[in-house]
Amino acid sequence: MISLTGFLGQIFAVALALALAPLLTGWINQCRAWLQNRSAPPLLQPYYMLHKLFHKDVVLAHGASSLFRFAPFIVFGCMVLACAIIPSLSSDLPFAPAADALALVGVFGLARIFIALAAMDVGTSFGTLGGRREMLIGFLAEPALLMVIFTMAMIAQSTSVATIVETLAHRELVIYPSIAFAGIAFTMVSFAENARVPVDNPATHLELTMIHEAMILEYSGRHLALIEWAASLKLYAYSCLGLALFFPWGIAERDNFLALVAALPLLLVKLAIGGALVALLETINAKMRIFRAPEFLGTAFLLAVLGLLVHLLLETQA
Amino acid sequence: MPSLLAIDLLLIAACLWATIGLAGLAAPRNTFFVARVLFPLGALAGLLVGATGFVALGGAAQTAELLIGLPDLPFHLRLDNLAAVFVILLGIVSAGISIYAAGYFRVGEGTAPGVLGLEYHLFLASMLMVLLADDAYAFMVSWEVMALSSFFLVTTNHRHDEIRRAGYIYLLVAHVGAIAILLSFGVMTGGAGDYTFAGMRAQDLSPFWGSVAFLLALFGFGAKAGLLPVHVWLPEAHPAAPSPVSALMSGVMLKTAIYGLLRVSLDLVGTTLWWWGVVALAAGLLTALFGVFYATVQSDMKRLLAYSSIENIGLLAVGIGLTLIFHSYRMEALAALALTAVLFHCLAHAGFKSLLFLCTGSVLHATKQRSLGKLGGLIGPMPWVAWLALAGVIAGAGLPPLSGFVSEWLLLQAFLFSPGLPHSWLNMIVPVAAAAVALTAAMAGFALVKFYGIIFLGQMREPNLKDAHDACPLEKLGLVWLAGLTLLLGVLPGTMIMKLDAATRQLLGKGLADRVAEQGWWLLAPISPERASYAPVLFLITIAATLLFGRWIVRTLYHGRVRHSPAWDCGYHFQGPRAQDTAEGFSQPIRRIFGPMFRMQRHFPSIRDRAPIYTVKVEDHFWYWLYLPIARLAGGISALIARVQGGRIAVYLMYSFVTLILLLLVARP
Numbered sequence: 001m002i003s004l005t006g007f008l009g010q011i012f013a014v015a016l017a018l019a020l021a022p023l024l025t026g027w028i029n030q031c032r033a034w035l036q037n038r039s040a041p042p043l044l045q046p047y048y049m050l051h052k053l054f055h056k057d058v059v060l061a062h063g064a065s066s067l068f069r070f071a072p073f074i075v076f077g078c079m080v081l082a083c084a085i086i087p088s089l090s091s092d093l094p095f096a097p098a099a100d101a102l103a104l105v106g107v108f109g110l111a112r113i114f115i116a117l118a119a120m121d122v123g124t125s126f127g128t129l130g131g132r133r134e135m136l137i138g139f140l141a142e143p144a145l146l147m148v149i150f151t152m153a154m155i156a157q158s159t160s161v162a163t164i165v166e167t168l169a170h171r172e173l174v175i176y177p178s179i180a181f182a183g184i185a186f187t188m189v190s191f192a193e194n195a196r197v198p199v200d201n202p203a204t205h206l207e208l209t210m211i212h213e214a215m216i217l218e219y220s221g222r223h224l225a226l227i228e229w230a231a232s233l234k235l236y237a238y239s240c241l242g243l244a245l246f247f248p249w250g251i252a253e254r255d256n257f258l259a260l261v262a263a264l265p266l267l268l269v270k271l272a273i274g275g276a277l278v279a280l281l282e283t284i285n286a287k288m289r290i291f292r293a294p295e296f297l298g299t300a301f302l303l304a305v306l307g308l309l310v311h312l313l314l315e316t317q318a
Numbered sequence: 319m320p321s322l323l324a325i326d327l328l329l330i331a332a333c334l335w336a337t338i339g340l341a342g343l344a345a346p347r348n349t350f351f352v353a354r355v356l357f358p359l360g361a362l363a364g365l366l367v368g369a370t371g372f373v374a375l376g377g378a379a380q381t382a383e384l385l386i387g388l389p390d391l392p393f394h395l396r397l398d399n400l401a402a403v404f405v406i407l408l409g410i411v412s413a414g415i416s417i418y419a420a421g422y423f424r425v426g427e428g429t430a431p432g433v434l435g436l437e438y439h440l441f442l443a444s445m446l447m448v449l450l451a452d453d454a455y456a457f458m459v460s461w462e463v464m465a466l467s468s469f470f471l472v473t474t475n476h477r478h479d480e481i482r483r484a485g486y487i488y489l490l491v492a493h494v495g496a497i498a499i500l501l502s503f504g505v506m507t508g509g510a511g512d513y514t515f516a517g518m519r520a521q522d523l524s525p526f527w528g529s530v531a532f533l534l535a536l537f538g539f540g541a542k543a544g545l546l547p548v549h550v551w552l553p554e555a556h557p558a559a560p561s562p563v564s565a566l567m568s569g570v571m572l573k574t575a576i577y578g579l580l581r582v583s584l585d586l587v588g589t590t591l592w593w594w595g596v597v598a599l600a601a602g603l604l605t606a607l608f609g610v611f612y613a614t615v616q617s618d619m620k621r622l623l624a625y626s627s628i629e630n631i632g633l634l635a636v637g638i639g640l641t642l643i644f645h646s647y648r649m650e651a652l653a654a655l656a657l658t659a660v661l662f663h664c665l666a667h668a669g670f671k672s673l674l675f676l677c678t679g680s681v682l683h684a685t686k687q688r689s690l691g692k693l694g695g696l697i698g699p700m701p702w703v704a705w706l707a708l709a710g711v712i713a714g715a716g717l718p719p720l721s722g723f724v725s726e727w728l729l730l731q732a733f734l735f736s737p738g739l740p741h742s743w744l745n746m747i748v749p750v751a752a753a754a755v756a757l758t759a760a761m762a763g764f765a766l767v768k769f770y771g772i773i774f775l776g777q778m779r780e781p782n783l784k785d786a787h788d789a790c791p792l793e794k795l796g797l798v799w800l801a802g803l804t805l806l807l808g809v810l811p812g813t814m815i816m817k818l819d820a821a822t823r824q825l826l827g828k829g830l831a832d833r834v835a836e837q838g839w840w841l842l843a844p845i846s847p848e849r850a851s852y853a854p855v856l857f858l859i860t861i862a863a864t865l866l867f868g869r870w871i872v873r874t875l876y877h878g879r880v881r882h883s884p885a886w887d888c889g890y891h892f893q894g895p896r897a898q899d900t901a902e903g904f905s906q907p908i909r910r911i912f913g914p915m916f917r918m919q920r921h922f923p924s925i926r927d928r929a930p931i932y933t934v935k936v937e938d939h940f941w942y943w944l945y946l947p948i949a950r951l952a953g954g955i956s957a958l959i960a961r962v963q964g965g966r967i968a969v970y971l972m973y974s975f976v977t978l979i980l981l982l983l984v985a986r987p
Contacts, residue, residue: 054876061885063777065697067708070865077864081857097841098856099718102730106718107857109763113715116767120899123695123776124887128899135767136907139760146730146756150749153734159850218885222872294911305753312737312746 006092009260010084013093016264017083017240021232022046024239024275031279046232053225061122061218071118072219072226078111079233088240089263090252091162091169100159101149104241105142108193111230112138119215130214133290137199137211140297141192144185147304151182151311152245161244169248177314181307183246188300190238192293195231197282199293209290236271243270324374325382325397327366328405328450332443334363339439346432353423356435358792360442361416367446368409375402376820387455394514396452399820400585403661404449404577410803411569411668412442418676418796419562421789422683428475441467441566448574453514454503457578461499465492468571471563472555484554491551495541499578502534506586518586528587532594535582536601542575543631546605547940553612556624557688561679564620568627569672573664576634580660583642584825592646592741599639603751606632606758611915613765614908615936617690617901619678622769623671626714629758630667633729634660636755640732641826643748647740650828655844656732657822658815658830663725665814666807670713670722673800674769677707680793681773684786690769690901695778699786702794704774709801711770713808715763719854719861720808724842726759731850768904777895809854812842902934909936917942 026046033040042048060069084095085104099107112134119131153159155176156167192199195212204210216227244251250266252259288296338360342352374380374397384393397405419438423431444467447460469492473485507513508521523531541548556564583594609629616622637660644653678688680703687693697704713720733752739745778784789797807814812834819831830844837843843851872878887893909916917937923930962973 054872057877057879057881059881059883059886062882063695063698063885065704065775066701067697067704067775073865073868074861076868077861080864081860084860095856097843097847097851098853098860100850100852102727102850103718103723103852103857106716106723106727109715109760110712110717113712113717113763113767117771117775120767120771120775121697122885122887123895123898124885124893125890125897125899126887128771128776128904131767131771132899132904132907135764139757139764142760143753143756147753150734150752154737154749158848159731159734160848163848217887221879222876226868226872291907291910301753305750308749308753309746312749 005260006090006094009090010093010095013088013090014080014084016088017233017236018080018229020271021083021236022050022229024236024271025232027272027275028235028279028282031276032282035279035283046228050225050229053220053228054222056221058221058223061124064122064218068118068121068218069223071114071121072223072230074114075111076226076230076233078107078114079230079237082107082237083233083240085161086237086240087162087165087244087251088267090260091165092252093162096160096162101153101161101164102146102159104161105146105149108234109138109142111234115215115227118219122218124218126210126214126217130211130217133211134215136290137192137293137297140294141189141300144297144301144304145189145193147301147308148182148186148189148245151178151304151307154308154311155179161241165244165248165251168245169251176311178307178311179246181303181310183242185300185304185307186242186245188296188303190242191278191281192297192300194235194238196278198285198288198296201287209287211290239271239274240267243267243274323380323382324370324377325380325395325450327370328397328446329382329384329395331363331367331370331409332446334366335360335439335443335446338363339436339443342432342435342439344432346430349424349431352431352435353420354792356439357416357420357423360439361413361420364409364413364416364442366409368406368413371402371405371409372817375399375406375817381452384456387459391453391455391513393456394452394516395447395450395456396515397450399824400577400580401449403818403821404573404664405446407573407665407668408442408445408449408570411672411800412566414796414799414803415562415565415569415672415676416442416796417799418565418679418793421792421796422560422562422676422679424683428477429470434471434474437467437470438563438566441471441571445570445574449577452516454500454507454518455513458496458500458503461496464571464574465489465496468563468567472559472567474560474563475558478558481558484551484558488551488555491541491548495538495548498534498538498541500538502531502538502582505531505534506582515581515586519588521588523588525589525591528589529591529594531587532583533597535579536598539575539579539582540601540635543572543579543634544605544609544628545601545631545635546608547944549605549609549628550938550940550945552628553616553621553624553938556627556675557618557620561620561675561682564623565672565675565679568624568675569668572627572631573668576631576638576660576664579638580657580825583638584645584657590642590646592643592744595639595642595644595646596744597639598635598642599748599751602632602635602637602639603754604632605629605635607754608632608915610758610761610765611908611912612936612938614761614768615905615916618688619681619690619693619769619773620675620688622690622765623674623678626762626765627667627671629762630663630671633726633755633758634663634667636751637663637725637729637732640729640736640748643736643739643744644732645826649735649738650826652732652735652738653826654822654828654830655728655735657826658818658844659725659728659732661818661821662728662807662811662814663722666713666721666725666804669800669803669807670710670720673710673797673804674707674714676793676797676800677703677710680789680797681786684788685780685783687780690772692780693773693778693783694776694780694895694898695774695783696786697774699784700774700788702788703797706797706801707770707774709804711766713804715766716759717763718808718852719857721804721811722808724808724811724852724854726755727852728844729755731844734850764908768901772899772901772904776898777893779895779898809858811854812837812840815842815844902932909934915939
């Protein structure tokens, strides 16, 4: 049944996601600047950006349809839903039954379709290019992500994210070799899905290789703010999903208020370390050509399938 | 006087359809009478069929005998739960298509509207009879009427060469398939000569003959459904047919083949061997991947949808394969899960694919264009069609919260249980097959984004598209009906799954209803809520609430000002419609990454060309690998036979004489 703590925890988790997501982006940008010997932008720069963008007028291109104006809100809604499902502080989420891990992949897919369609809406060369590339990366990354989820779901005997986390975090510690494969595959997929360096570069415009930035070129004002915020939320959601699947220790269980209090600083520490690692990986890698991306994601897919096979071969007899 | 049974109502509806069709002959050239009077009546009969199916589903099987047919073999009819599911599908979907067709058919070339109406309604009635047939004879007669009426519908515009060619290929494949089905029925009678389905159920076939019957049925029904390698008629026939006919064929007729396959493999054959499931699974996976790869590279909007139908049929075959594997190991609860996914996907696909085909019909009427390269920006002049098509696209891409996602989700849940199979390597290979299903679903998204983005979004690629008009009210009604079906199935899947329970219980003895009912109407948890759950209502509410609340809060805290200006596009000013991706451009990554999958002919312009032209033609490997060799073989054999046939009557008389002598010699007592 829905408990009051569960309900409050749910609202708190969503609010925390909305508040922390730009901070995570800012932290990664700061770390990256340090690693690249640049002077870093302030940690709160993404908030200033959002505030500024919300104040600005929307400059709408001629020929933009109503779909173009709806899409940012729908994308933002999808990301809020994703953050509501993924356990960050506590696995006691009344909202979790709404979507399991497979439906979570569907939520990301829905957001992707809307942003790709919006990119095609104005009918510019960069927009359609971005939309096509986003769908390409999407359909290469989605099966790999699903295979990772399959592996975890078979270990936990459930596709519910909350149950997977409870199984992995609170039962006896068993080392599953398949999780290592799944973890590497998941990392690769999240870099591709969040438009990070080996596949896309979030820092540049005006580059023929851009993907995400090419799609949102025509957006401005509050629409752009929502899309940027949604992109931060997506990064946050993927980070929390990764932490929940592979480093679940410290996520509070049902009706355990004390653990909930302890979970927040732990989450901040985990996110800080994770963000620094993302910056490090982005710095030591070079952006690859777009047609190398299928190889990169194919590798991720094979690793995920390998993880599944390892699980089926070695871990099911027990 | 006995009360009216559901099966009687269905027979009345079939007669109604036939009568409506014949009524069209009274005024074959009167488009207004046929379109505005007869087609809406046909839609009403469709509603009657759908409602009757809904009432009958879950009840006891009903039988009837018609006094037509062979002298000692009347038509046996039976309405059981499996048939009822497909009767619902036929009724509800055809109602939407008929009401759309009422607005669609205009005065034009080709078959006279009255004759067209006759073919259309006979097609509907024959599909209903296929579902009700309870003996091989009635089944084959209805099956043939269905094939022939749809052949005439495909060749409505028979003045075009390519349309006649498409119709011929369709007729050929349909008949090769029909022969296989007939042989399969023959095997299942086991030599007892009893052609009723009850007689076939009573037969205890040996594993060998059972396998023969199953493989023949898989081939025969696969030819109708579009399984590899007998899929070639689909991408030819769908673009050739008028859009409501394409919708009916893709949405409903392909499902009668799925019905036949389920009927034979789970009901009539009796035994099930595990490798049948593996064969169906493998054929389905190949078909699904093939269909979706080719869908992404098409430039004709109806061919794209036809290949997408091949993909969906592949997914259905995967589901059937999984059902058979679980069923052969007596894991009936899991088989029920997979079968529910199959049945649900039948309904979902019927809804969204008919919707998409009808949308292409409206686009075709408004623009006279089928080629994606000459469309674009139609969301402006055709907002209704565009927004309703978006529902079809989201469902077709298998995304929540619409209907396509539910069946995909159920199928993946069934795959998650396959490691429990008591077989040494099957339990490892089958879960990996889920990876291919995931790839298919993701690529379907790519294909449909291309479909939607290039037709409805962007700048208009031709100047005359400005004059495009939206669908007429009757067309809109049909589209809204089907879009509503897609939404309803997607948001309240539990209700339909409860109904489907009767069909799975009849075939497998197990269903999902108990557990689904426990969780309440809003939560779909086919196994247990701890294991897996999905609540599309919450889903929809959250996204809608964020949309409205987000909009409100942004406008309250900040402002809602909008300025209009030309597109920025990194400061490049000359943004003509030619700067956008064409259909070929959009699928370029696919052709590049998966090049060996396609047979491509490309022409690149050189830098010195005064009028540079780029062309790419993608063809199906199967024509060259399979069909042309067969055609050449058939040609060779007939050339040999032609030598014998000199055309001189004296020679023919001599042949008869020699044959007579030989017969006398052989038949000598």
